[in-house]
Structures are given as structure tokens and as C-alpha cells.
Amino acid sequence: MLNIVLFGPPGSGKGTQAKFLEQKYQTPQISTGDLFRYNLKNETDLGKKVRAYMDKGSLVPDEITTQMLSDELDKGKSPNGYIFDGYPRTTSQAVALDKILAEKFNEEVTVTVALVVDDEVLVQRLLERGKTSGRSDDVNEEVIRHRITEYYTKTAKVAKHYKAQGKWVEINGVGDIDEITEKLIAVINEAMIKED
Ligand code: ADP
Numbered sequence: 001m002l003n004i005v006l007f008g009p010p011g012s013g014k015g016t017q018a019k020f021l022e023q024k025y026q027t028p029q030i031s032t033g034d035l036f037r038y039n040l041k042n043e044t045d046l047g048k049k050v051r052a053y054m055d056k057g058s059l060v061p062d063e064i065t066t067q068m069l070s071d072e073l074d075k076g077k078s079p080n081g082y083i084f085d086g087y088p089r090t091t092s093q094a095v096a097l098d099k100i101l102a103e104k105f106n107e108e109v110t111v112t113v114a115l116v117v118d119d120e121v122l123v124q125r126l127l128e129r130g131k132t133s134g135r136s137d138d139v140n141e142e143v144i145r146h147r148i149t150e151y152y153t154k155t156a157k158v159a160k161h162y163k164a165q166g167k168w169v170e171i172n173g174v175g176d177i178d179e180i181t182e183k184l185i186a187v188i189n190e191a192m193i194k195e196d
Pocket residue numbers: 009010011032033034036053054057058059060061062065085086087088089090093137147
């Protein structure tokens with residue numbers, strides 16, 4: 001199995017790249033943001049619990065997020081693995097993901113690829129996306145900046161977890177979408193060779 005973690009701040013292009021990788025490797029994308037939005041839209045109990053966090057641009061508590069991810073993986077094992085988009089976002093989630101993959105599938109994260117993009121580019125991309133995405137958290141600059149702050153205060157330190165495992169690679173997330181996809185594929189292919 002190939003278990004890719006796509007890492008990076010909001011607006012760095014994780015979702016865009018996940019779609020290409022999903023096709024290329026036949027590994028479903030698991031986006032915790034999309035799962036939360038599905039629950040918001042359908043007004044589930046989970047949706048009601050997380051709305052206030054998401055509206056503010058704050059991270060949802062780890063326990064709720066990890067439970068949702070674990071439930072999603074219980075829906076049926078993907079034979080080729082997964083692309084994790086937006087999870088883990090805290091060190092506790094990274095530890096949980098290792099444990100979940102080991103316990104459910106006897107597997108581990110193959111590699112974590114971090115998309116690096118300058119903050120002001122992120123803000124501009126998200127405001128632009130907000131014009132068409134229908135996402136309320138993309139419209140308000142204050143919420144966008146709060147999401148980026150959450151990234152630097154809570155998420156960026158997850159790098160340490162993967163660096164310690166030799167599973168951290170950074171790539172420049174600014175440039176042609178196709179070129180970024182090519183760089184991602186090169187990193188993933190190399191990690192697959194190393195794993196064998
Ligand atoms: P973006 O990367 O553009 O911020 P996402 O769609 O990944 O967007 O996430 C949207 C929101 O969903 C986040 O601001 C946060 O409230 C919540 N969320 C998503 N994934 C996680 C996670 N792993 N841990 C905590 N909260 C999360």
C-alpha cells in the first residue's frame with residue numbers, strides 16, 4: 001500500500017494535487033475538510049459539533065477528527081492505499097495515524113510531502129477561491145489569516161514527527177500545477193522504491 005500524506009498550509013494546493021495523485025496511483029483521497037463539510041451540509045450530529053470551529057477557521061479538536069478519520073477507514077480497505085489530505089494537522093493526530101494504519105492494516109505512512117507556499121500568496125489564493133468555492137471560510141480575510149495562524153502554531157510542528165522517521169520531503173508549491181504534480185510523483189516514486 002501507498003500511504004501518502006499531503007501536507008501544507010490552507011491554500012497550498014493539497015486538494016488540487018490529491019485529485020491527480022488519486023488517478024495516478026488509484027489511491028482514494030481522504031480529506032478531513034471535505035468529510036467535515038459533508039457533515040455540515042447534511043446537518044449531522046457531527047456537523048453540529050464542528051460548525052463553530054470551522055466557521056472561525058480553528059482546528060476541530062483531535063478526538064473528534066481522529067474518530068471521524070478512523071470511521072472513514074472502516075468503511076472498507078482500499079487495496080492500493082490512501083492519500084491523506086488535511087490530516088494529520090497536529091502531532092497527536094500524526095501519532096494517531098501511525099497507530100491506526102498499523103492496527104487496521106499493518107501499514108505505515110510511506111512519505112509526507114509538504115507544499116511550501118508564501119503566506120501572502122496563500123491569502124490571495126484563498127480569497128480568489130472564495131469567489132466560487134461556496135466556502136464561507138474562504139470569504140473572510142480574518143478567518144483565512146486565522147487558519148494560517150493555526151497552521152503555524154499547531155500544524156507546522158508535525159514536520160518533526162515525520163523528519164524523525166525520515167519521511168518528510170518539501171517541495172515548492174508555487175508554479176505550474178502540472179510541474180508540481182510531476183515533482184510530487186517523483187518524490188512518491190522514490191519513496192516507493194525505498195520502501196521495497
Ligand atoms: P484548508 O486546508 O483550505 O484550510 P480544509 O478543507 O482542509 O481546508 O479544512 C477546513 C477546516 O476543517 C479547517 O479549517 C478545520 O476547521 C477543519 N479541519 C480539517 N481537517 C482537520 C484536522 N485534521 N484537524 C482539525 N481540524 C480540521
